[in-house]
Amino acid sequence: MGLSIQKVNKIYQSGGTEFHALNDINLEIEIGEICVILGPSGSGKSTLLNAIGGIDQVESGSIAINDWNVSSLKNKQLVTFRREMVGFVFQMHNLIPNLTVYENIELAANISEAPLKIDEMIKAVGLEGMADRFPRELSGGQQQRVSIARAIVRKPKLLLCDEPTGSLDSNTSKEILTLIKQVNRNYNTTILIITHNQAISQMADRVIKLKDGRIDSVSVNDTVYEPERIEW
Ligand SMILES: Nc1ncnc2c1ncn2[C@@H]1O[C@H](COP(=O)(O)OP(=O)(O)OP(=O)(O)O)[C@@H](O)[C@H]1O
C-alpha cells in the first residue's frame, strides 16, 4: 500500500511535435511520508504531481494509491478520487476573490461528506478573526494558509503541494511548512512537496530528484528536521 508508480510516461503533443515530459518513472512512497521533489525547471515535477493527483492523464504505466488505480480511472471516477483522496496547494493560491476566507474553505468542504469544521480549520492555520476577510485583504502567507485549510478540510489522504512557498520569504515559508508538517502529523497525510529550494529537503523523509523527465535519484533521510529548524 501507499503510492506506487510504475513505468509512467507522459508525452505532450504541441505543434506537430512530441515532447516526452516523463520517461519510465518508477517510484514507491509509503503512507504518511513527506516527500520533497527537486529538479530544474522543465524537468517534469508539476507533470508528475498532476498525474498523481488525477488532474492529468499519462500515456502509459500505472499510478496506484492505496486501492485506487489512478491511471486507469475514467472521468467520473477521477472526480471521486480527487474528492476523496487529494488536496492541492499551489504557488498561486487560486482562492476565489469574491468569497471570504470562510466561504473559500466552505466551498471545498461542501463537496465532502464528512468535512472537518471550518472554524477549527481557520484556527488551525492561524487565521482566527479573519474568517470574513477577502483574499485581497490578506498577505501572501495568509492566503497560502487559506489554501492549505481549503485543501485539508476534506481530510485528504494525499496532499500535493506545487511550490507552496515559492513566493514567500524564509520566515513565512517556515511557518507554512510547519503547518504542512502538522497536517502530516495530525492526520497521517502523505505529502508531496515540489520545490526549487534544496533546503526544504531537510524536512523530508524521502527526497526525489528529477532530471529531463527521469528520476535522477531517490534518497531517504536519516535525520528529518522540523521545518522551524531548517537551515535556509
Ligand atoms: N501542455 C503542455 N504542452 C506541451 N508541453 C508541455 C505542457 N506542459 C508542460 N510541458 C513541457 O513539459 C516539460 C515539463 O513541464 P513541468 O511543468 O512538469 O516542469 P516543472 O519541472 O514543473 O518546471 P518548473 O520548475 O518550471 O515548474 C517542460 O519542458 C514543459 O515545457
Ligand SMILES: [Mg+2]
Ligand atoms: Mg512546475
